[in-house]
Amino acid sequence: MAKYKTAPLKTWQKAKEIRANYYRDYEAAHEKGGLRWAGGAWTFDAIPAGLGDDVYPITSEPYGATVAFQKDFSDRCLEAAERAGYARDLCSYMRNYWGSILLDEYGWVEPGEERKPFPKPDFVWQDHICCSHAKWYQVVSDLEGGIPSYCVDVAVGPYENTTEHGIDYVVGQMHDGIEWLEKTTGRKYDDEKLIEAVYNTCRSESTWAQICALNQVIPAPLEEKTMYSLYVLGTLQKSSKDVADFYDELKAEIEDRVASGIAAVENEQVRVMTDTQPPWGFLRVFRYLAEKYGCVSVGSLYTFALIGNWIWDEGKFVPRPTPQSQGVEIKDRDQALRVLTEWELSKPEWQHFYHPKYKSDMMIQIAKDWKLNGVMLHYNRGCEGLSLGIAENRLAILEAGFPVMIFEGNMGDEREFDEARTMSRMDSFMESLDVPKLQ
Amino acid sequence: MITTGIDVGAKNVKVVIQEDGKILGKGLVLAGLDMEGAIKGAMDAALKDAGISRDKVEKLYATGAGRKEVTDADDTYTEVGADAVGTVYIFPQARTVVDIGAEEGRAIRVDKQGKVVDFAINERCAAGAGAFTEAMARALELPLEQLGPLSLTSTKAVPMNAQCAVFAESEVVSLIHQKTEKQDIARAVHDAMASRITSMARRVGVEPEVALIGGVANNPGFVDSLQRDLELEVLIPEDPEFISALGAALLAAGIAK
Numbered sequence: 239m240a241k242y243k244t245a246p247l248k249t250w251q252k253a254k255e256i257r258a259n260y261y262r263d264y265e266a267a268h269e270k271g272g273l274r275w276a277g278g279a280w281t282f283d284a285i286p287a288g289l290g291d292d293v294y295p296i297t298s299e300p301y302g303a304t305v306a307f308q309k310d311f312s313d314r315c316l317e318a319a320e321r322a323g324y325a326r327d328l329c330s331y332m333r334n335y336w337g338s339i340l341l342d343e344y345g346w347v348e349p350g351e352e353r354k355p356f357p358k359p360d361f362v363w364q365d366h367i368c369c370s371h372a373k374w375y376q377v378v379s380d381l382e383g384g385i386p387s388y389c390v391d392v393a394v395g396p397y398e399n400t401t402e403h404g405i406d407y408v409v410g411q412m413h414d415g416i417e418w419l420e421k422t423t424g425r426k427y428d429d430e431k432l433i434e435a436v437y438n439t440c441r442s443e444s445t446w447a448q449i450c451a452l453n454q455v456i457p458a459p460l461e462e463k464t465m466y467s468l469y470v471l472g473t474l475q476k477s478s479k480d481v482a483d484f485y486d487e488l489k490a491e492i493e494d495r496v497a498s499g500i501a502a503v504e505n506e507q508v509r510v511m512t513d514t515q516p517p518w519g520f521l522r523v524f525r526y527l528a529e530k531y532g533c534v535s536v537g538s539l540y541t542f543a544l545i546g547n548w549i550w551d552e553g554k555f556v557p558r559p560t561p562q563s564q565g566v567e568i569k570d571r572d573q574a575l576r577v578l579t580e581w582e583l584s585k586p587e588w589q590h591f592y593h594p595k596y597k598s599d600m601m602i603q604i605a606k607d608w609k610l611n612g613v614m615l616h617y618n619r620g621c622e623g624l625s626l627g628i629a630e631n632r633l634a635i636l637e638a639g640f641p642v643m644i645f646e647g648n649m650g651d652e653r654e655f656d657e658a659r660t661m662s663r664m665d666s667f668m669e670s671l672d673v674p675k676l677q
Numbered sequence: 678m679i680t681t682g683i684d685v686g687a688k689n690v691k692v693v694i695q696e697d698g699k700i701l702g703k704g705l706v707l708a709g710l711d712m713e714g715a716i717k718g719a720m721d722a723a724l725k726d727a728g729i730s731r732d733k734v735e736k737l738y739a740t741g742a743g744r745k746e747v748t749d750a751d752d753t754y755t756e757v758g759a760d761a762v763g764t765v766y767i768f769p770q771a772r773t774v775v776d777i778g779a780e781e782g783r784a785i786r787v788d789k790q791g792k793v794v795d796f797a798i799n800e801r802c803a804a805g806a807g808a809f810t811e812a813m814a815r816a817l818e819l820p821l822e823q824l825g826p827l828s829l830t831s832t833k834a835v836p837m838n839a840q841c842a843v844f845a846e847s848e849v850v851s852l853i854h855q856k857t858e859k860q861d862i863a864r865a866v867h868d869a870m871a872s873r874i875t876s877m878a879r880r881v882g883v884e885p886e887v888a889l890i891g892g893v894a895n896n897p898g899f900v901d902s903l904q905r906d907l908e909l910e911v912l913i914p915e916d917p918e919f920i921s922a923l924g925a926a927l928l929a930a931g932i933a934k
Contacts, residue, residue, distance in 0.1 A: 644797070659798075666793070669755055669757070669793065670757070670758070670793035
């Protein structure tokens with residue numbers, strides 16, 4: 239007899255469609271006279287939106303994860319990158335992405351169809367928050383025959399120390415970038431589309447954070463494995479109206495689940511969070527935890543705040559209200575860029591690049607407010623950026639009184655993840671938390 | 678109540694039969710490829726040692742990497758939990774347990790009830806496990822049993838890197854070519870491994886007293902290196918390779934929880 243009632247998400251199919259259409263639209267952009275661009279999930283994607291509605295992005299981290307999920311294809315991509323001379327300890331998303339270009343094979347495959355050639359982007363639009371981001375697209379540009387590339391440097395944080403000069407520095411690059419986009423594409427830039435995309439960005443990010451905040455309740459209405467498939471839409475195109483609208487719809491559904499006591503894990507008896515990207519080819523470890531122990535991973539700073547935007551408010555970690563909800567009306571390009579810059583620079587996942595203490599503070603607050611029994615940290619060999627300072631985070635969380643388990647792995651390179659040993663380690667962790675096995 | 682703990686490790690299957698906290702019998706068989714046969718062999722050896730038949734065993738708990746292979750187990754327990762229980766039963770004062778088996782090294786911080794407070798396990802590398810010393814003994818053309826006593830005769834510390842067993846082996850070969858004395862190489866092997874284990878133990882916090890269990894605890898050269906690196910004496914039980922099986926047997930009896 240289950241402890242809680244559970245039900246599949248009604249919006250699940252729509253999330254899948256948005257993701258599928260994203261990769262289809264990117265691939266078919268040229269057939270419709272449109273443009274393709276490539277950049278990271280962290281990039282200011284609202285800005286290329288001003289080039290028109292037929293300009294389609296491919297963001298590299300979720301693309302790398304999509305490749306990683308297809309283990310055979312990923313192995314071929316990784317080996318192709320290694321054969322080309324790139325070291326095995328580089329970002330595994332990056333190696334999957336480069337390998338896909340080198341093999342000229344697209345990571346998105348329609349059911350029943352052959353794998354297609356990798357659709358070459360027309361230009362690169364990127365920013366530099368992670369240590370790999372800059373060189374990633376320099377190589378992409380080289381591999382794709384020298385496609386034009388523009389990068390925005392955002393190293394003006396941490397947010398609590400951001401100055402007007404720092405904002406000016408980023409906004410100045412954005413203004414130059416818009417001129418570069420017009421020159422590179424031959425298109426006239428539309429500020430109204432930019433403004434709408436900035437509003438959408440803020441709406442997507444605030445709403446996703448509100449959805450994650452609903453997971454504080456017991457039983458949790460969402461578990462992290464499902465959340466990965468939902469938050470990813472924001473990493474694909476947070477500035478898109480479809481994504482922002484979807485999150486509104488999802489939030490309404492999650493509110494209903496909370497009101498009705500619908501659980502993600504029907505026998506929830508222990509709550510944990512993780513950190514950084516999971517080993518994408520092995521998400522079944524979450525199902526194992528749920529089925530064997532009634533363990534729900536309620537999320538992580540990564541799932542909450544790579545896309546979600548949060549602020550500290552009287553010692554609590556809460557979803558950041560959108561500028562538009564605070565009465566901000568964007569009237570011109572410069573204001574749109576300033577709002578976008580200030581908004582993005584405040585995102586939690588941008589802060590730990592400056593010092594692990596920012597991340598520790600947020601993780602400890604999550605552990606308290608989401609009522610966690612323990613924390614499982616992924617020492618992710620595939621991502622130097624998000625693993626930066628994770629050992630310090632572990633110590634801080636332990637000191638705050640939360641048990642921590644670590645496991646080593648790699649988000650995008652299955653060769654560096656030992657599933658059996660990781661599951662055994664999870665068994666040990668559950669035992670140490672006195673969690674009884676479900677019969 | 679007579680209970681049995683079976684520890685199905687990477688190299689050996691160990692069985693302990695106990696009654697009211699007193700060990701009645703033990704059995705150890707090389708695991709090999711025939712796991713079912715090894716489990717039966719170790720069980721038969723322990724029953725013979727205890728002088729009882731299988732039907733006298735009221736409960737059987739399995740632990741170790743291959744615990745799921747024990748099809749007639751009443752329950753399973755992880756090696757981390759079983760290590761903690763078995764060690765604190767023997768040494769109630771132990772607060773840190775270091776277990777080094779054939780393919781895995783573990784550091785466990787425990788409370789006085791034998792409950793796990795924190796733990797760390799070596800990752801996908803044999804450099805912190807018994808397989809490392811076996812490989813190095815092979816490179817030195819020595820029987821494994823001689824590696825420890827030989828290293829105790831060394832008077833010279835030679836630096837060696839043990840981040841990877843394969844690289845360490847080539848380093849041993851280089852030292853041989855440099856005419857480094859065998860006993861100094863043997864000590865270098867143990868020092869390097871001890872350094873790796875100490876670093877792992879410090880991740881969970883080394884709280885005295887420290888107990889060393891697992892098959893590698895039988896290697897006096899490694900024990901010497903570990904004690905120097907930890908700057909304290911470690912507790913070593915009799916038959917250290919059976920402690921995990923003992924923990925499982927005690928858990929089965931309800932003597933420990």
